[in-house]
Amino acid sequence: MSVTVRVPAKVNVQLAVGPPRADGFHDLATVFLAVGLHDEVTATPADALRITCSGPDAAQVPLDASNLAARAARLLADRHGRAPEVHLHIAKDIPVAGGMAGGSADAAGALLACDALWGTRTPRSELPELCAELGSDVPFSLLGGAALGQGRGERLTPLDVGGTFHWVFAVADGGLSTPAVYRAFDRLAADRTVPHPEPSAALIDALRTGDVHALAAHIGNDLQPAALSLRPSLADTLAAGTAAGALAALVSGSGPTCAFLAADASSAAKVAEALATSGTCRTTRLAPSPTPGATLL
Numbered sequence: 126m127s128v129t130v131r132v133p134a135k136v137n138v139q140l141a142v143g144p145p146r147a148d149g150f151h152d153l154a155t156v157f158l159a160v161g162l163h164d165e166v167t168a169t170p171a172d173a174l175r176i177t178c179s180g181p182d183a184a185q186v187p188l189d190a191s192n193l194a195a196r197a198a199r200l201l202a203d204r205h206g207r208a209p210e211v212h213l214h215i216a217k218d219i220p221v222a223g224g225m226a227g228g229s230a231d232a233a234g235a236l237l238a239c240d241a242l243w244g245t246r247t248p249r250s251e252l253p254e255l256c257a258e259l260g261s262d263v264p265f266s267l268l269g270g271a272a273l274g275q276g277r278g279e280r281l282t283p284l285d286v287g288g289t290f291h292w293v294f295a296v297a298d299g300g301l302s303t304p305a306v307y308r309a310f311d312r313l314a315a316d317r318t319v320p321h322p323e324p325s326a327a328l329i330d331a332l333r334t335g336d337v338h339a340l341a342a343h344i345g346n347d348l349q350p351a352a353l354s355l356r357p358s359l360a361d362t363l364a365a366g367t368a369a370g371a372l373a374a375l376v377s378g379s380g381p382t383c384a385f386l387a388a389d390a391s392s393a394a395k396v397a398e399a400l401a402t403s404g405t406c407r408t409t410r411l412a413p414s415p416t417p418g419a420t421l422l
């Protein structure tokens with residue numbers, strides 16, 4: 126017997142970052158959008174906790190206790206006073222360390238898969254809190270769709286989305302460390318007062334009405350200058366997608382994946398083709414949004 130859970134990647138269409146807090150995190154006003162790139166986490170009975178991973182980027186995924194799926198299994202087992210005996214296989218399609226919350230997706234997937242395999246029946250209302258213990262992005266990986274994230278990103282308010290948005294992702298060679306990008310943000314902000322981050326009403330309205338041009342006009346990522354300072358070549362990637370007709374171009378979360386919003390599916394295909402031949406990224410992916418959160422298959 127085994128249980129498989131499908132989990133989506135995300136892009137932050139708004140990522141407003143405040144000053145560092147006493148606990149080292151930053152308060153955010155972020156709008157998460159789940160996009161149609163997925164990992165699958167399969168839980169199978171085993172004598173001990175074991176992690177395996179397949180997919181083109183599998184070699185970059187740690188298979189020890191630091192894997193977020195392993196941490197999720199341990200947390201759930203502790204919560205129910207049982208041993209974390211499970212084999213978790215991650216079929217990885219989400220770029221690793223790319224600012225698309227792949228590890229967070231696997232954590233949310235492992236929680237749901239283990240809960241079903243072990244029959245621990247954790248109340249659905251308790252899952253977001255367990256997710257938040259694992260990482261700031263994990264509650265959104267569970268929820269999917271679109272949501273406003275506040276606090277360190279874990280306090281979610283679901284948002285309505287009135288249409289399908291078409292994305293192209295330009296995947297870079299190598300990842301960027303999320304803490305390093307937040308540190309670069311702090312360095313770049315050292316000589317100014319960083320305001321408390323506020324949600325963009327215009328952007329939330331654009332999502333609700335499904336207006337791609339309005340969404341493109343209000344999209345933004347405060348971590349982008351920080352990611353660019355660590356990886357200046359991303360400016361060429363962003364420029365290549367814009368030249369190919371993308372309505373908006375931005376770094377996805379902490380990067381280095383770049384995200385391009387296209388007017389429709391055929392424009393997205395053209396942007397992807399131009400990026401693929403531009404020599405400014407390792408590979409490109411097309412994905413619609415929104416898409417559901419962690420789902421038992």
Ligand SMILES: C[C@@](CO)(OP(=O)(O)O)[C@H](O)COP(=O)(O)OP(=O)(O)OC[C@H]1O[C@@H](n2ccc(N)nc2=O)[C@H](O)[C@@H]1O
Nearest residue numbers: 149150151224225226260261262277303304307378379380
């Ligand atoms: C930037 C974002 C945008 O959604 O995602 P990615 O682009 O990395 O996927 C998130 O804020 C990343 O969330 P996540 O990757 O879950 O971070 P966590 O494990 O909770 O924290 C890792 C580290 O990032 C920094 N961090 C994270 C969240 C936050 N609101 N402020 C922070 O300063 C802290 O240095 C923290 O120690």
Ligand SMILES: Nc1ncnc2c1ncn2[C@@H]1O[C@H](COP(=O)(O)OP(=O)(O)O)[C@@H](O)[C@H]1O
Nearest residue numbers: 192193194221222223224225226227228229231
């Ligand atoms: N299941 C997992 N999948 C990917 N990376 C993981 C996983 N568990 C732990 N990690 C570690 O987390 C880091 C960040 O990975 P990821 O979640 O893919 O990126 P990001 O935080 O940029 O969205 C990786 O470099 C890797 O060392």
